[in-house]
Amino acid sequence: MAWFRSFCTAAVVPLLYGMEVGATSNVLKAFQSMTEHGISSWETNLTGIKLSAVACAALIGAIPGTLAAIKIADRLGRKKELVAAALFLVIGSVLSSLAESFNSFVLGRALFGVGEGIGMHAALLYTGEIVPARWRGICGGSIEVVWVVGMFLTNLLGMMTKNSWSESYLSLVVVSIPFLAACFILPESPRWIILSRGSEGLAEAASTFRKLGSPEQESTDACNNILDSLQIDEEKGEASRKNEDGSQKALVVGIVLVLFQQLTGQPTILYHMGEIFYRAGVGQGGPVAVTAVKMIATVVRCKSRLLAEPRP
Template sequence: MASDPEQQPPLSSFSKEGKSSREDRSAREPLLNGVRGSENYSISAAILPFLFPAFGGLLFGYDIGATSSATISIQSPSQSGITWYDLGSVEIGLLTSGSLYGALIGSLLAFNIADFLGRRRELIVASLLYLVGALITALAPNYPILVVGRLVFGIGIGLAMHAAPMYIAETAPTPIRGQLISLKEFFIVIGIVAGYGLGSLLVDTVSGWRYMYGISSPVAVIMGFGMWWLPASPRWLLLRAIQRKGDIQNLKDTAIRSLCQLQGPAFHDSAPQHVDEILAELSYIGEENDVTFLEMFRGKCRKALVISAGLVLFQQITGQPSVLYYAASILQSAGFSLASDATRVSILLGVFKLIMTGVAVVVVDRIGRRPLLLGGVSGIVISLFLLGSYYIFLDNAAVLAVVGLLLYVGCYQISFGPMGWLMIAEIFPLRLRGRGLSIAVLVNFTANALVTFAFSPLKDLLGAGILFYIFCAIAVASLVFIYFIVPETKGLTLEEIEAKCL
């Protein structure tokens, strides 16, 4: 229970910088003026705080990959192992997109519960939902129970994709924060490739779809136990301290212990100073009060929402699902024998996505976010123009389509893929981060659902060529958005990002 605020020490007593009044800007802006202690950290200690949250992304990606084979397995009269295998197109569509609708529900739930639970406990709840959803789906005796399992698993996706970027961002050392958050996207792609691979191995097994979905269970258990062992996010603890939602000194001491556990023995001596700096800066930039709903759409909060929602919206409406939809036919037209097997094509593209995401992970903290976004999206514009031209004017130049396809996939994986999730994890002010990121994740999954739903009707109405040209125009608009709106956050602490970029 929180102690009486009148009996608690003033926040200004937490640090030397905070002893001066709010008007004394020079003393209260240690981070803004670049006066901060060196951030010592241990790479080995930073691995586990990244790894267990990243399992949430791994399971999300695995679900995408495994479902493509599971829908084939479950409709097979001989291999499904069930009597209700004769599913209609609507039922298959609901099976495929059930986790996506669950993710939308999870995103809505996160808006109200995220700041109360904290990042760590939200990820523990997500792992529980992953486990329950996977078991319900794998053991489903009939179709309605199967859909329930998909929805429960999807709610886990929504919570995990909301909490994981925040936990990683708030616990990662500043010099490698970009790499670690981008590496979460790498884990999503690993999950997709694993889902395709295991799906192709199990697709001819009786009741193979049950095994495909059940495989998620042990990973969910590992994720849950790992998050149980990890400490709470120190920045979340300090936010609760500065907002007087607990015993202030106890929360501060817990945050120090959390930092020491998260960043290793090298950080022990500097952890108290680091906590003092964060508290002083949080006090200066006004994190003491809870954010109101209307305040989310004003000032720096509105700017953060525009940046994050714009990035994840453009991430979805620049045609990524549509380009991958045509991958098999493009490769087949170019004479690749593997193109006759959609699963193998998916694995091939998945490996390529993995390689390009790895490139982004390696260079993001050296090159920066904006150069990767601007360069990658420029490549997306060129690739979409090539694909549109292939389907309208150059249908005999299959090599052009292959170049366009690979250019799109590669450029997406060094730009929108990892950078979108990285920027939304970094850009929000701390007291807005839980609710703001839930809005961004909701926009992401909603746009994904709409693009997936609208693709087939638009393709039939306009044709593939015109559709790709439309995506090309949208990509140009996203390039303008990135150039004028999206800031560079490389090398800045989360508090500096809030103070300097918003």
């Protein structure tokens, strides 16, 4: 199951995303606690606008990251896109964890957000293109499970380290650096190889499928299925996606659902969760309990998806 190792590498992106949400929740709580205890440093006595900037800096960075990924993804390839994301994640996490001023801290958060935007785009595409059809549903569902696990881990770390916030962001450094190294040895997506090179990439794509663990006949069939889903320009040897009304309708439905989720304020609640529970007098155990319940619910949903018949 060589494809599973590649999937696990790509799944580090949502893990880091979840860890960043939990880490920021810890940070906002720690800043509030330090202010109340009269500690004098750049982290204390921040205005409401500055605290909001801390919370949303990564989301703001994710916007240009996502837009850039949409624009250049098919030119770069999934592997290079993951490498680019990992570079931003490493730089952003290092800058955030070692920040000695508000501006450098927010800049680090924004750069990390750029990596999140690029990385989530690449990870989802890469997962869909290298995972066999029979496992695609469970692996796609596992992406959200991994995200919640990351959030749970950094909330748990925040409970153990109490008012110290830098450890939460150092945990992102510890994970993102090995992730960057692993991205360099990932195989390229066979589908992207055919999409970028047309019929000339068939042999390399089939070879990549075999390296990912697919038998020879299955590799050939997979390449043929990819060709059937593309329009080939025989003169240029290039390929482009066919327009499918069903896929476009599904995309619109998905965008509306995600937009509704974002407009309800879920990201804001998760970022401010530590601060909310702290002000309510519950302590760090509150965020840990909430993320634990969320993790269990997500695993149950993922299991039900596993029982459903996968679609090719």
